[in-house]
Structure formats: structure tokens, C-alpha cells
Amino acid sequence: MSTTVSKKPEPSPLGGEHVRQSPLTRIQHLLHAQATIGPAVVLLVSIVVFALMSDRFLQPGNISLILQQVAVVGTLAVGQTIIILTAGIDLSCGAIMVLTSIVMAKVAAETGLPGLPALLLGFLVGTACGLINGMLITRLRLPPFIVTLGTLNVFFALNLWYSESATIRGTEMPSLLLWTGETFTIGGTRITYGSIMMVVLVAVMAFVLKNTAWGRHVYSTGDDAEASRLSGIRTGRVLLSVYATAGAVYALSAWILIGRIASASPQAGQMDNLDSITAVVIGGTSLFGGRGAIVGSLLGALIVGVFRNGLALAGVDVLWQTMAVGILIIVAVSLDQWIRKVKP
Amino acid sequence: MTTPVLQARGLVKRYGKVTALGGSDLELLPGEILAVIGDNGAGKSTLIKALSGAVVPDEGEILVDGNPVSFSTPIDARDAGIETVHQSLAVSPSLDIASNLFLGRERRRKGVLGTVFRMLDRNGMREEARRQLDALGIMTIQNPGQAVETLSGGQRQAVAVARAAAFGSRVVIMDEPTAALGVRESRAVLDLVLQVRERGLPVILISHNMPHVFEVADRIHIQRLGRRKAVVDPKFVSMSDAVAIMTGAMEPPEEAKLT
Numbered sequence: 001m002s003t004t005v006s007k008k009p010e011p012s013p014l015g016g017e018h019v020r021q022s023p024l025t026r027i028q029h030l031l032h033a034q035a036t037i038g039p040a041v042v043l044l045v046s047i048v049v050f051a052l053m054s055d056r057f058l059q060p061g062n063i064s065l066i067l068q069q070v071a072v073v074g075t076l077a078v079g080q081t082i083i084i085l086t087a088g089i090d091l092s093c094g095a096i097m098v099l100t101s102i103v104m105a106k107v108a109a110e111t112g113l114p115g116l117p118a119l120l121l122g123f124l125v126g127t128a129c130g131l132i133n134g135m136l137i138t139r140l141r142l143p144p145f146i147v148t149l150g151t152l153n154v155f156f157a158l159n160l161w162y163s164e165s166a167t168i169r170g171t172e173m174p175s176l177l178l179w180t181g182e183t184f185t186i187g188g189t190r191i192t193y194g195s196i197m198m199v200v201l202v203a204v205m206a207f208v209l210k211n212t213a214w215g216r217h218v219y220s221t222g223d224d225a226e227a228s229r230l231s232g233i234r235t236g237r238v239l240l241s242v243y244a245t246a247g248a249v250y251a252l253s254a255w256i257l258i259g260r261i262a263s264a265s266p267q268a269g270q271m272d273n274l275d276s277i278t279a280v281v282i283g284g285t286s287l288f289g290g291r292g293a294i295v296g297s298l299l300g301a302l303i304v305g306v307f308r309n310g311l312a313l314a315g316v317d318v319l320w321q322t323m324a325v326g327i328l329i330i331v332a333v334s335l336d337q338w339i340r341k342v343k344p
Numbered sequence: 345m346t347t348p349v350l351q352a353r354g355l356v357k358r359y360g361k362v363t364a365l366g367g368s369d370l371e372l373l374p375g376e377i378l379a380v381i382g383d384n385g386a387g388k389s390t391l392i393k394a395l396s397g398a399v400v401p402d403e404g405e406i407l408v409d410g411n412p413v414s415f416s417t418p419i420d421a422r423d424a425g426i427e428t429v430h431q432s433l434a435v436s437p438s439l440d441i442a443s444n445l446f447l448g449r450e451r452r453r454k455g456v457l458g459t460v461f462r463m464l465d466r467n468g469m470r471e472e473a474r475r476q477l478d479a480l481g482i483m484t485i486q487n488p489g490q491a492v493e494t495l496s497g498g499q500r501q502a503v504a505v506a507r508a509a510a511f512g513s514r515v516v517i518m519d520e521p522t523a524a525l526g527v528r529e530s531r532a533v534l535d536l537v538l539q540v541r542e543r544g545l546p547v548i549l550i551s552h553n554m555p556h557v558f559e560v561a562d563r564i565h566i567q568r569l570g571r572r573k574a575v576v577d578p579k580f581v582s583m584s585d586a587v588a589i590m591t592g593a594m595e596p597p598e599e600a601k602l603t
Contacts, residue, residue, distance in 0.1 A: 211461075212463065213462070214462070216439065216443050217448075219438060220447055223436040223437060223438045224434075227433070227436055228448070230434035231447040231448040232418060232422060290438040
């Protein structure tokens with residue numbers, strides 16, 4: 001090797017000096033710049049592994065099943081993501097969804113309200129629930145964790161009260177409410193309209209976050225609320241709009257939920273509150289706010305769906321599926337902590 | 345006498361029983377760098393916050409180009425052409441440089457894409473960010489699409505200064521811009537301060553660092569016990585005299601007094 005040391009030009013103090021990086025540091029920087037690469041790789045690897053473990057995994061029927069199973073949590077995760085991006089959390093999302101689904105179904109079943117107005121009423125209820133969360137957080141300045149822990153119980157109780165703990169059967173509802181469970185066929189794979197709605201919702205929200213001022217403000221509010229305020233962003237309004245939007249998104253989840261189970265049950269979606277947070281976290285969005293992406297959350301929901309389905313096909317007991325998801329969460333959060341330590 | 349670009353008269357701000365400002369004045373003349381120095385608790389920060397709209401004074405008035413104004417939010421001050429570089433920089437680390445430069449005043453695309461779909465003009469903002477950074481000689485930041493958290497302390501400061509210089513039409517206020525920086529980074533940021541003045545924008549520079557103050561300031565405003573003690577010409581006082589006036593150990597000499 002050459003032993004002469006070439007005189008490098010003095011780097012400017014405001015300049016980016018190029019330091020030789022180790023491969024690990026390079027991976028860290030890459031993940032830092034593109035947070036969705038991690039979950040995308042995990043999803044691809046797990047699909048390949050499960051396909052090798054079971055012939056049935058990649059069959060159209062099974063793919064269709066995974067997509068159906070993921071659609072409800074996948075849409076909830078969209079609302080959850082925009083809230084977590086603002087450094088908040090929503091423990092009440094599942095309760096809002098169930099309450100909304102009961103309102104849509106029961107009002108239509110009891111009063112004979114047609115499908116469209118019933119649906120709109122549901123969106124109104126979902127948005128209102130989100131708005132209540134947002135008001136409590138911005139006006140009373142309570143932590144989102146506490147507010148949504150409270151409203152989780154409030155909304156769930158309202159749901160039990162209004163439904164009288166009874167399930168509304170699909171046959172009692174207008175067909176529009178069940179439309180999300182209907183399917184069409186592409187290349188032998190039956191796909192529900194609900195799954196398509198999830199993908200469209202993810203695309204729209206990803207576009208809005210990336211390309212509108214509101215989207216930039218969601219990120220900056222979660223990143224540094226005080227800096228955003230000094231930059232002239234009305235952070236209270238941003239938070240309020242985020243929680244209200246999330247509420248509307250949960251109403252969409254409610255519609256998909258009704259289609260999925262072909263009924264409206266006050267006991268449905270009990271696990272979905274936490275599953276949506278799981279999807280967001282595995283998808284690479286930071287719980288500290290300001291960092292992450294909607295597409296990551298869809299990937300996160302798909303990863304959980306693929307793991308559960310693949311392990312089941314491989315004949316692994318349900319308890320190990322649950323453990324696998326638990327380990328995934330911890331790995332994802334550790335990865336996030338490591339990525340955040342990136343040095344300039 | 346020329347009309348001050350920015351003027352404060354008898355500003356009072358009390359926090360409960362504590363008087364942070366006890367009738368403070370300030371004048372910023374066109375095209376100058378006015379340094380504001382003072383001991384801890386002298387009311388520098390409160391004075392600056394009042395001028396940048398972050399604090400509403402209890403009494404007194406603020407005039408821009410001789411016209412009385414009242415700022416109730418930082419946005420009001422910004423609309424009047426007063427930009428502030430806060431000590432905390434007020435940047436969002438995870439967003440890119442261009443997004444930070446335009447944070448809170450994003451540009452939308454022309455036509456339907458902008459009005460109906462509310463799409464941001466990302467390319468336009470990046471180009472403008474590039475132009476602003478180049479104009480201040482910050483060529484070393486290669487890519488305005490880079491996240492701010494990947495920048496060094498001095499580069500972040502440069503981004504915050506570029507934002508203020510880009511949008512400040514009357515006044516740029518800088519609160520301790522060199523406090524967290526090393527020697528060479530401080531040097532570069534002081535050059536930025538001088539360049540902002542060269543563009544014809546007057547600057548209010550708050551600093552604890554006497555060598556920095558004496559190097560760039562045209563006049564030095566000395567704040568003491570919530571009031572303006574004196575405005576001195578840095579050519580006629582020494583650094584130790586300035587510190588002595590600041591701490592009350594010495595009265596300002598008549599020949600150095602400008603106000």
C-alpha cells in the first residue's frame with residue numbers, strides 16, 4: 001500500500017466531511033433515510049421462508065385470506081400511524097371502530113335507514129369520537145396515553161349500552177354495509193373490496209403526508225412541537241385534525257369489519273387496539289414521533305398477518321405465533337432506538 | 345435622525361412579582377448589527393421575545409419603521425418582516441432542509457394540483473432552498489433534501505440563519521447563534537451574520553461571547569436589571585469595560601455613549 005499521505009484540502013467547518021463508514025454504519029444510515037426498507041425486507045424474507053415451509057402458503061386462496069385478515073388492522077393502523085407520528089398514541093381506536101360499526105348497523109336495522117346515510121352517520125360518529133380525544137389532549141393538555149385509555153373504556157361502554165350486548169346479523173342490514181366483504185377475482189385470487197379499500201387508503205394517506213403542508217406539519221409537530229410553534233405552525237389545530245381524521249379512518253375500518261364478519265358484534269375487534277399499535281411499530285414508525293411512514297404500517301400489518309398465517313400452516317401452535325409477534329415488536333423497537341442514534 | 349427599523353419604547357414585562365423588563369428601550373437602525381449583551385437575568389431574552397412576538401409585553405410599545413405594531417404571536421412578527429433565529433434553532437430534525445426552510449409557509453403547486461389537491465411544490469422549494477444556501481455561501485451542504493439531523497451543529501445553525509435571511513424582509517434577530525458551536529463553526533456563523541448585513545438587513549445579535557460581539561457589532565446595547573443601561577460604540581470601549589458596565593461595576597464613559 002502507498003505510504004504517502006496526500007494533503008487533503010482543509011474541510012470547511014460547515015461542510016460535510018466524508019468519513020469512511022463501516023458497513024453497519026452504512027446500514028444504519030440507509031435505514032435512517034428510508035425507514036420502510038427494514039419491514040419490507042422482513043416481509044419478503046418471511047414470505048420466502050413460509051413458502052418453502054408450506055406449499056399451501058402461496059396459493060391464491062391463502063393470499064386472499066391473509067389480505068382479508070389484515071384489512072381491518074391495516075386500516076386502523078393508518079389512523080394510528082398519523083397519531084403516533086405526532087408523538088401520541090391511540091388506545092381507543094378499536095373501541096371507536098366497534099362503536100361505529102354498531103351505530104351503522106343498528107340504526108339501519110332498527111329504523112330502516114338506507115345504507116348510504118347509515119354509513120355517513122357512522123363516519124360522523126367515528127370523527128366525533130376522534131375529535132373528543134383531540135379536544136381532551138389539546139384543550140386540557142392531558143397525555144394522549146391517559147386520554148385514550150379513558151375513552152377506550154367510555155366508548156366500549158357506550159358500545160355495550162347501545163348494542164345491548166347483542167350482535168346485529170348481516171341479514172338485518174342494508175347490503176351496502178356488507179359490500180366490503182364481497183369479492184372479485186383476479187387471476188384465481190378472490191379479493192375483497194375491503195382489502196382494496198385498505199390499499200387505496202394507505203396510498204392516499206401516504207400521498208397526503210408526503211405532499212401537503214398538513215403532512216409536513218404532522219411530522220414536525222411530533223418531531224419538536226415547540227420548534228413547530230415558533231415556526232408558525234398551530235400545533236393544537238394540527239393535533240385536533242389528526243385525531244379527527246384518525247376517527248374517520250376508524251369508521252372506514254368499522255365498515256370493513258362489518259363486511260369481514262358479515263355482522264356487527266359489540267365483542268368484535270377486542271385485540272385490534274393493540275394490534276394496530278403492533279403494526280405501526282413493526283412498520284418502523286417511531287413511538288417518539290416525527291419519524292415513520294404509512295406504507296411501513298401496512299407492511300407491519302402484513303408481517304403480522306403473514307407470520308400468524310405461515311406459522312399456522314406450518315402446524316405451529318397459536319401460542320408460538322403470539323410469541324413470535326411479541327419478539328418482532330421488541331426487535332422493531334430496538335432497531336428504532338439504534339437508528340435514532342445515527343451520527344451526523 | 346434616521347427612523348429606526350425596529351424600536352421598543354418602555355417595554356415592561358412582569359412574571360408575577362418578578363419584573364423581567366422594567367421599561368426597556370431599544371433602537372435598531374437600518375443596515376446595522378446591534379449586539380445586545382447583559383448579565384443573566386438582565387432581561388435580554390424577554391426583550392427579544394417581545395420583539396419576536398413570543399411574549400406580549402404588559403406595557404410599552406413596539407414600532408416598525410416608526411409605526412406602532414402589536415405582536416401577539418410569532419406569526420405576527422414574521423408577517424411584519426421580523427425573523428428570529430432562536431437559540432433552540434426551532435428546526436424539525438427529521439424533516440429535510442427544504443421542508444425546514446419553508447416550515448409553516450409551504451409553497452403549493454400552481455393550478456389544480458395545488459388548489460384542489462393541496463400539493464406542495466417540492467421541487468420549487470428545494471431549488472429555492474439551494475439558492476438561499478448558495479447566496480449565503482453555504483455551498484458545503486450538498487443536498488437540500490437531506491434531513492437536518494444528519495447535519496453538524498454549525499450546518500443546522502446555517503439552515504436556521506438561511507431561513508431567517510430568506511424570509512426576513514426588515515429585521516433578523518439571532519439569539520446566541522454561536523453558543524453551542526466550536527471555534528471554526530462559530531467563525532463561519534459570524535461570517536453568515538456579516539453577510540446578512542451586507543444584504544442590507546439589520547441584525548440584532550444576542551450573545552454572551554464578547555470577542556464575537558466586538559468583532560461584528562456596529563453598536564452594543566447593554567442591558568442591565570431589566571433596562572437599557574447604555575448603547576456604546578465598540579470602537580471606544582474595551583471588552584472588559586463592556587463587562588464592567590454590564591455588571592454594574594462601572595458607569596458607561598460619556599465619549600463611548602451613543603444613546
